[in-house]
Amino acid sequence: MKGDFDSVLQKTRGYDVLEGFPWFMIYKELDQRIPGSRFILTTREKKSWYKSVADHIGDIRSPPHEWIYGRGKGIPLEDKAHTLAVCDDHNKSVIKYFEDRPNDLLILDLYADDKWQQVCKFLDHEVPEENYPHSNKASDKNPLGLKSKLRTVRRKFKNYLVLKFMDTMGYW
Template identity: 35%
Template sequence: MPLKVVGAGFGRTGTRSLKEALEMLGFGPCHHMMEVFMNAETQVPFWDRVATGQKFDWEEGLGKYQSACDWPSCTFYKELADYYPQSKVILSLRDPKSWYKSVTSTILPAMKKPVDGAAGPRLPGVFGPKLMGEGTFHNDFSEANMIAVYERHNEEVKRTIPRDRLLVFEAKDGWEPLCKFLGVPVPDKPYPNMNTTEEFQSRVGGGRPPVH
């Protein structure tokens, strides 16, 4: 099943709500970091190969999905956009300082926590150093560097993806621009508002898979 939508925005930019929205609009299932935790036995080895430059096939890890957003797939938005040339790309954004505060209150602490399951112990090693530490933030988690990387990534997406194939989107924009971009009717329901910082911390603290 080819991806129809590629999410290019970093985690904590409303990606959990975007996942829900895409699935409500008929673009599900949507791959998201929570899918990695829920299917760690197959997803962790796949993303380990992707992160370390080993041989892999996108269909192996994403073949059953119609859309993808959040880490780890957003790290490879260019490769995915090339591999699925008919896909549309969504760059989810939020205020940089608000984003930094959210990440440092949720994802960074979660990276250090153990995860249950056979593949669980490999998760921090794959997604911490390889995809976020070295791969994205170069092991510098200072506010200045993380915000600089965040803003540089967003500008790169805007330069890389043709304008007619890209939607720059914030959750506060609601359904209208998203539905217009995807060519689908606007649902008669509020745009999803999911996975606040408090909800994330509750999941991690309760030993459940964190979602972004």
């Protein structure tokens, strides 16, 4: 079953959007297997991106982080330059991949004032009345609270599921 993307994609049926890990790591395979799909590459200023990643991951070494940053380099706090280079390389790779298909990729700066307008224009939808969503904000996290403990349990379970996914796909 290793490398069998079609089996993995069966689990995505019924969804309009795939976001986050592991999907950004397999954007080429998704593009090849889902005709007419479109992609949004979110970007932001490097300093705030790195702080967010470092705060989110902390000192947890996990299979997903090893896949993204390389074996033995799964903790961004240990090598800031490498972590930033991985992000830059990924963004450049995505942009290069879609360079001849500009209608299939939107590059969205998360600090832009007109995010809704850009996304809705790209997806041929009307702009909704509500504010652009922003979840998982650092200001929403209480490190001493139950939410934080539940987030840790959820992250460990998610890491287990991702490890299973990586094993199935032959990446681990």
